[in-house]
Amino acid sequence: MNNQNKTACGAGTPTAEKKKSYAERTAGQDEKIATFIVKQKQSYEFKVKYAEIRVHEFIRECNIRNLNTHVSVGGLDSITLYLFIKSLGYKVPGITVSLLEDKSIQEVHNQLELVKLKPYRSKVNIIQEFGFPVLSKEIAAKIELLQNPSEKNKTVRHAIITGETGEFGGYRKNTRMRLAQKWLDLFGGYENENEGVNYQIPPFKVSSKCCYYLKEKPCDDWAKEHNSVPFLGLMASEGGRRQKSLMINGCNYFGKSTIRSAPFAIFSRQDLLQLALDLNVPIPSIYGTIERKEDGTLYTTKAQRTGCSMCGFGIQLEKRPHRFDYLRQNNPKEWEFWMYRCCKDEYGNDFGWGKVLDYIGVEWEDDILSQLTFKEDIQNADI
Numbered sequence: 001m002n003n004q005n006k007t008a009c010g011a012g013t014p015t016a017e018k019k020k021s022y023a024e025r026t027a028g029q030d031e032k033i034a035t036f037i038v039k040q041k042q043s044y045e046f047k048v049k050y051a052e053i054r055v056h057e058f059i060r061e062c063n064i065r066n067l068n069t070h071v072s073v074g075g076l077d078s079i080t081l082y083l084f085i086k087s088l089g090y091k092v093p094g095i096t097v098s099l100l101e102d103k104s105i106q107e108v109h110n111q112l113e114l115v116k117l118k119p120y121r122s123k124v125n126i127i128q129e130f131g132f133p134v135l136s137k138e139i140a141a142k143i144e145l146l147q148n149p150s151e152k153n154k155t156v157r158h159a160i161i162t163g164e165t166g167e168f169g170g171y172r173k174n175t176r177m178r179l180a181q182k183w184l185d186l187f188g189g190y191e192n193e194n195e196g197v198n199y200q201i202p203p204f205k206v207s208s209k210c211c212y213y214l215k216e217k218p219c220d221d222w223a224k225e226h227n228s229v230p231f232l233g234l235m236a237s238e239g240g241r242r243q244k245s246l247m248i249n250g251c252n253y254f255g256k257s258t259i260r261s262a263p264f265a266i267f268s269r270q271d272l273l274q275l276a277l278d279l280n281v282p283i284p285s286i287y288g289t290i291e292r293k294e295d296g297t298l299y300t301t302k303a304q305r306t307g308c309s310m311c312g313f314g315i316q317l318e319k320r321p322h323r324f325d326y327l328r329q330n331n332p333k334e335w336e337f338w339m340y341r342c343c344k345d346e347y348g349n350d351f352g353w354g355k356v357l358d359y360i361g362v363e364w365e366d367d368i369l370s371q372l373t374f375k376e377d378i379q380n381a382d383i
Contacts, residue, residue, distance in 0.1 A: 067229050140207060287300040
């Protein structure tokens with residue numbers, strides 16, 4: 001990025017930022033969040049028009065900055081975004097690490113003729129070296145810090161256990177930095193001696209690094225090579241660590257080191273599914289079909305969310321049949337590998353996701369889908 005772009009993205013140096021107090025860094029955030037929430041409550045028609053305007057604005061500003069744009073494509077949300085931008089008349093390329101996705105998603109990617117990228121490391125290698133991606137990216141990152149203590153992350157580890165922040169966090173208490181009690185009970189034992197607590201230590205490692213090596217780094221490197229910045233299919237309504245960032249920074253963000261557009265930021269799941277219907281988006285079979293309940297609520301008849309076949313982010317929130325149940329149905333051999341023998345413990349014994357799911361209380365071993373023999377059973381299942 002040239003000097004003109006650096007200036008346009010924001011003034012100030014990293015050193016100056018570090019000197020700002022917590023109050024200075026967070027000034028105006030509550031007002032931005034309140035304004036964002038008002039937009040989330042608007043009609044579907046308003047949100048679609050709003051997304052259209054944000055796409056036009058982002059591309060126009062990127063042209064001024066001599067930047068190209070692309071869409072980072074994975075599952076249904078970003079497939080819909082890609083076709084939405086295409087419907088506006090833009091020939092923006094879509095890039096994907098398609099090999100990580102379900103076969104039915106790969107088929108749609110092939111149909112859309114997306115640019116295919118390769119992951120930098122294998123899934124097995126990442127899990128064996130770093131740990132399992134479970135619960136959420138934010139929670140996994142916190143557990144990973146607890147697993148890897150250092151003097152540098154001492155204050156953050158204390159905040160994860162107690163919710164108490166240091167000077168950089170404004171000396172606050174009861175913050176969201178603290179893990180939920182149920183996860184502290186299972187994963188907080190690394191700090192038992194330091195914090196005077198009595199939590200458990202899991203019999204496996206946890207990590208948030210999978211996405212970085214499998215998707216983020218390959219896509220980031222492609223973007224740098226092509227002088228391009230991404231459109232992302234993120235929605236604040238999905239929650240997670242990006243929710244607050246989307247609310248504060250809005251749909252289009254031009255930062256010092258990050259430039260991105262999330263035109264669907266104010267969308268709900270209902271908005272996304274309705275737009276997919278309006279655009280006749282090809283629905284990968286892993287999702288089933290988009291149907292409407294008697295009260296008008298749209299839903300997908302199979303998976304509600306997808307990702308890598310070995311990803312456990314959000315699995316604790318899913319009712320059965322969940323993603324691993326569908327993996328069992330669609331690819332029994334792959335399911336058997338991931339559940340029983342994708343990893344080795346310190347003694348060289350095979351284990352897999354089954355051990356992880358047992359530990360966090362998610363059922364998986366019974367073949368629940370084989371028990372749903374009638375169509376009405378499937379429609380009434382907790383999906």
